[in-house]
Amino acid sequence: MxxxxxxxxxxxxxxxxxxxxxxxxxxxxxxxxxxxxxxxxxxxxxxxxxxxxxxxxxxxxxxxxxxxxxxxxxxxxxxxxxxxxxxxxxxxxxxxxxxxxxxxxxxxxxxxxxxxxxxxxxxxxxxxxxxxxxxxxxxxxxxxxxxxxxVWAYLCIPDLIKGGEIPFPEEEEEKEEDGLDETIRGVPGMEGFLRRRDLPSFCRNAKSTSDRxxxxxxxxxxxxxxxxxxxxxxxxxxxxxxxxxxxxxxxxxxxxxxxxxxxxxxxxxxxxxxxxxxSASLWQEDRSCLKWLDSQPQRSVVYISFGSVTMMSRDELMEFWHGLVDSGKRFLWVVRPDLAEGKIEEAIQEDLEKETKERGCLVGWAPQEEVLAHPAVACFLTHSGWNSTLESVAAGVPMICWPFFADQPVNSRFVGDVWRFGVDMKDKRGRSVVERMVREVMEGERAEELRRSAGEMAELARRxxxxxxxxxxxxxxxxxxxxxxxxxx
Known part of the structure; x- marks a missing residue:
């Protein structure tokens, strides 16, 4: 009753x-x-x-x-x-x-x-x-x-429209990159650091106020x-x-x-x-990667996952691949079957698997909470989805952020420039950039600072x-x- x-x-x-x-x-x-x-x-x-x-x-x-x-x-x-x-x-x-x-x-x-x-x-x-x-x-x-x-950026969208900050003014093609660094004034509390490129992707892509x-x-x-x-x-x-x-x-x-x-x-x-x-995943998790992590030294592995939505070109995927290889670091990479535009060709997959036998592991989907909590993981290369961001925060793992969609550009800006327990790779491409940022988060004094900040926030999350x-x-x-x-x- x-x-x-x-x-x-x-x-x-x-x-x-x-x-x-x-x-x-x-x-x-x-x-x-x-x-x-x-x-x-x-x-x-x-x-x-x-x-x-x-x-x-x-x-x-x-x-x-x-x-x-x-x-x-x-x-x-x-x-x-x-x-x-x-x-x-x-x-x-x-x-x-x-x-x-x-x-x-x-x-x-x-x-x-x-x-x-x-x-x-x-x-x-x-x-x-x-x-x-x-x-x-x-x-x-x-x-x-x-x-x-x-959420606050979303709530301010009507004010951004009213103030003429979105849609972005049409600019000459060669000035477009500089234009994305223009500071946004219509989101209270973020006036000093939020740029056009950091707004939710809907704002950046909209061509008119009637955008769906x-x-x-x-x-x-x-x-x-x-x-x-x-x-x-x-x-x-x-x-x-x-x-x-x-x-x-x-x-x-x-x-x-x-x-x-x-x-x-x-x-x-x-x-x-x-x-x-x-685990409440909609994707079948490959738990074999946990055994692989068990065999790796502490704080030696870069974990890479771009979530369930991100798509990239074949060239972008290969640039990430070469950047990871050139960094010399061990890595665990979630490569969804639909991660690259079209299907990832068998030749690419074979190349990836051949080259990663010694210091890499590829899976279609990973038990992410467990991976991030594993002592072998030192860095998370992420799409900056909010669930992934919070899971990384809770685990005390510094991030490299490569946002793709929706709220992710805002999240990555906060990780890199407000909370300072990661770096923002937004709009940057190429194997040399990937290599440099992996090294920055994994080696030396900068890595120690990021790890310390991440650890302090993880403790506050637990409290x-x-x-x-x-x-x-x-x-x-x-x-x-x-x-x-x-x-x-």
Whole structure:
């Protein structure tokens, strides 16, 4: 039997690798806090999870946690490339409303005897969830899976448009590179260091104010401002000044990160739980790389992963390859089958494998939390996705940042020039650049400085999720607020 006013949260992520795992961590800790949690996947995402993630069976066994799925409206054989996420978002919003509404406010009795949904926790870019919840008068708390620095930049986009800073003025081709170093003035708190090249990729690529991506971001911002609160996967010691700016616009904002550490705090098994049981990857992980790492000296390996979305040309891939080889360092490289434009030709793959037998390891996908926590790893060459950035922060591993998309250019600027536990390789190419930056982060006095800064921030991250820490307190406030909403019903 359920109690009157018992809280039931419907958690709805945008169906993509960078969005589902952190929101699944959040859903898990809400369940550990005593709330009923229904986690909504699309059919496609859930099938991928069942094939790749050991966490699903464990989570499904929790007494107050369950999975539900909805169709995304696309054909079964559709590849669903994330770079076309606007098409997926539109399909969900226009073709899945009834399915989502039935989960939010069922027409019949709940099969598990659970209480009605009292609060929706929705991805800030999933308009389907926010619009249907508003129609059904269910309170919504939004989640943005980007860091606070990028979220604040997104929230300032209307002001950047109004001030004429975006779209960028048309410039002569030969002056384009210098033009990207122009400082941005319309993002309060970042006036001294944020440049055009550091803005989210939507801003850089937009040719007019009617650009589809700009319009999408503007609408998402408006939705988030109308919610009952905003959840961010970050912590005060890392992004306190930016969080202050966000709270000037959205007063009820919870900083709960790093969520992958907070989930261990509230898990019954605690910090001793094996990381492998917590993996929420949509890709099949190749765990053989951990054995390879076991055979390497401490702090000797560069870990390279460009995430699930980044694509590069064959020439770019080979420049990274030659730069790594020329650096003389050991490396573990995640080379997705679709990392390079088109397919990576067999000849290239054979060349890579032949040359890396002695001091390199190539895998299609890696158990990243475990890799970054491994004592052999000294440096992370990353696309600067926020999940990867936070996982590196939590592990105390310095970064080389080569951003590709969305919030990543903002993140890389903060890593290199604000937090100073990494270097920003944005818009730089060529094997000599790769070699130089790998050496900079792995050798000498500069490497010691970066390692020290990274280690200090890792300790602050651990403190933030411990009892009494800033993220722990914000989570307690979130649970209290959700329970108060259930009493409003």
């Amino acid at each position: 359920t109690e009157v006013g018992e809280a039931h949260v419907l958690v709805s992520p945008f169906p993509a690798q960078g969005h589902v795992p952190p929101m699944l961590k959040l859903a898990e800790i809400l369940s550990h806090a005593g709330l009923h949690v229904t986690f909504v996947n699309t059919d496609n995402i859930h099938r991928r999870f069942l094939a790749s993630s050991p966490a699903l069976q464990r989570l499904a066994g929790l007494p107050r946690f369950r999975f539900r799925t909805i169709p995304d409206g696309l054909p079964e054989d559709h590849p669903r490339p994330f770079l076309q996420f606007l098409d997926l978002e539109e399909s969900l919003r226009t073709r899945s409303r009834e399915h989502y509404r039935e989960l939010l406010v069922p027409t019949g009795k709940d099969p598990d005897g659970w209480p009605p949904v009292t609060c929706a926790v929705a991805d800030g870019i999933l308009r389907l969830a926010s619009e249907v919840a508003a129609e059904m008068e269910i309170p919504v708390i939004f989640v943005r899976t980007s860091g606070a620095c990028a 991506s700009l319009q999408f971001v503007t609408n998402a911002n408006a939705n988030v401002r109308r919610g009952r609160g905003l959840i961010l996967n970050t912590f005060e010691a890392l992004e306190g000044p930016v969080l202050s700016h966000i709270r000037s616009a959205i007063p009820i904002s919870y900083a709960l990160g790093p969520l992958h550490l907070l989930s261990r705090t509230f898990d019954d098994c605690g910090a001793d739980a094996p990381l492998s049981s917590n 933030s999720v411990g009892e009494g820490g800033s993220s722990y307190r914000d989570f307690e406030n979130l649970v209290k607020d959700i329970k108060a909403m259930s009493r409003e019903k």
